[in-house]
Structures are given as structure tokens and as C-alpha cells.
Amino acid sequence: MHLFYTPDIQPSHPQYFLNEEESKHAVRVLRLELGAEVQLIDGRGGLYTAQIKDAHPKRTILQITNVITAYGKRNHYLHIAIAPTKNLDRLEWFLEKATEIGIDEISLIICQRSERKEAKTERLNKIITSAIKQSLKAYHPVLNEGISFNKFIAKSFDGQKFIAHCEPGVKLNLKEELRHGGNCLVMIGPEGDFSPAEISLALDNGYKALTLGESRLRTETAALEACFEVNFLNR
Structure with a gap:
């Protein structure tokens, strides 16, 4: 599953909009289409699973389907x-x-x-x-x-x-x-x-x-x- 770094994502929001650079990469390079599943990480311990709702090369819309907090948190x-x-x-x-x-x-x-x-x-x-x-x-x-x-x-x-x-x-x-x-x-x-x-x-x-x-x-x-x-x- 393809992974994107999204430091501004909020766990409480059901949708997320990829910025233009990531949208272009997702649609033009990876050729992801409507319904495709992706993963997102926020750099603060959040791992998200999302589904593409609009595969737009400038502003791809994602629907968040699952959130894991403190993912991979170490003991030190x-x-x-x-x-x-x-x-x-x-x-x-x-x-x-x-x-x-x-x-x-x-x-x-x-x-x-x-x-x-x-x-x-x-x-x-x-x-x-x-x-x-x-x-x-x-x-x-x-x-x-x-x-x-x-x-x-x-x-x-x-x-x-x-x-x-x-x-x-x-x-x-x-x-x-x-x-x-x-x-x-x-x-x-x-x-x-x-x-x-x-x-x-x-x-x-x-x-x-x-x-x-x-x-x-x-x-x-x-x-x-x-x-x-x-x-x-x-x-």
C-alpha cells in the first residue's frame, strides 16, 4: 500500500486533501484511481488508512477509514x-x-x-x-x-x-x-x-x-x- 507523509492531518477530521505535489505523485506517477487505499503518517505517531474519493492531480480527496495512534512507539x-x-x-x-x-x-x-x-x-x-x-x-x-x-x-x-x-x-x-x-x-x-x-x-x-x-x-x-x-x- 502506498504511503504519504501528511504532517498537518488531524485525527478528528474524516477527510484529508493531499497537497498539489503529493496529489500529482499519487495520480500521475502512481496512477492511483478512485477507491484505491493508501496509508498516511503524520510524524506524531498517527498511522491512517484512507480511500481515494477524488483522484484529482492538484487536490486529491481522501476519506479516512482507520486511525492508529502511537503506532510503533518505542519504550525509550x-x-x-x-x-x-x-x-x-x-x-x-x-x-x-x-x-x-x-x-x-x-x-x-x-x-x-x-x-x-x-x-x-x-x-x-x-x-x-x-x-x-x-x-x-x-x-x-x-x-x-x-x-x-x-x-x-x-x-x-x-x-x-x-x-x-x-x-x-x-x-x-x-x-x-x-x-x-x-x-x-x-x-x-x-x-x-x-x-x-x-x-x-x-x-x-x-x-x-x-x-x-x-x-x-x-x-x-x-x-x-x-x-x-x-x-x-x-x-
Whole structure:
């Protein structure tokens, strides 16, 4: 069944009108006709089943036939703060795969050793939207605009906070530390890693040093590894 992302849909309304872009895709590309069934997701946990009442290429009318709330809601909250990679394709790859696996919030942090100082979130959000449609996720992860490391570290977070880095020293692993069903924030640094000053500041602000294994991982790989571990340990 074909799936559409409809963030403005309201559960109490029996009908929904696809915008022109989605209507054109439904009628001209997918060639859906009167009576065809489709699914809709609102990004807030709602999964809708609907039937086409008017297959118009500019304003297709849908009749809502079923609504499931909190569809696929997970028992935990995962926030990953990641330094944008020099090659933006690698960040896009992470966002796509992390969305498919399961993630709630992503923050882009600009660090002392960051080679990329900005990343346009409009395109990155489209990557996320495509991934939730592909993997049938009813929740759309939040993508925050880029922010400096110092400003981000000063923000409060109600849950466990970790910083993964490559500097020597005592580090914890998620298998032993992660609280099942809780909120978790993991920070992943740029290609050159966090600076010692940044690591020290994070520890002073309640973060715990984290290991993701013996291998030296790329930024996007480390972030995805953390995403996988948190989801796996919360099963």
C-alpha cells in the first residue's frame, strides 16, 4: 500500500486533501484511481488508512477509514548530537539509516575541530522524511539546527548523557550503563574527534565518557553504532 507523509492531518477530521505535489505523485506517477487505499503518517505517531474519493492531480480527496495512534512507539528516547561531516553524503547516510533503525532527535554540533561549520537542514529533513516513509515509521525525528559545542553542552537534558571520544582514559559501555526504557543522549565528535577541552567540559556538565568498541570509527559510523546499541539494549 502506498504511503504519504501528511504532517498537518488531524485525527478528528474524516477527510484529508493531499497537497498539489503529493496529489500529482499519487495520480500521475502512481496512477492511483478512485477507491484505491493508501496509508498516511503524520510524524506524531498517527498511522491512517484512507480511500481515494477524488483522484484529482492538484487536490486529491481522501476519506479516512482507520486511525492508529502511537503506532510503533518505542519504550525509550534517543537523542544523538553529531558534528556534521566534511562530506555531507556521510551525514545524510547516517540520518537515513538511524531513522530506519529508530531515533527521536538529532542535533548538529559545531566543534573546535569541525571541518564543516554548517549544514542546511531543509535537505537533511527530506532525507529523514523519505526514510520514515520507507521504513513505515509514524514518528518523524526532530532535526535541530547547527549549534556550537559550548552552547549545546549548556542545555539541559532529562536522562543519561554520554560523550564518545578517542582520547585515553576510563570509559563506560552502554551494555553496562544504559537504563532500560529511559532517555539517552550521545555526543559524537567530528573527524578529528573532540578536543581535550571539550571532553573535559562535557564531563564537568554531567556527561560520561563512552566507548563504542576497540575500532576507530568514522563519525557517521560511530553515531550509527550508538543508535543501534541503544535500540538493541532497549528491546
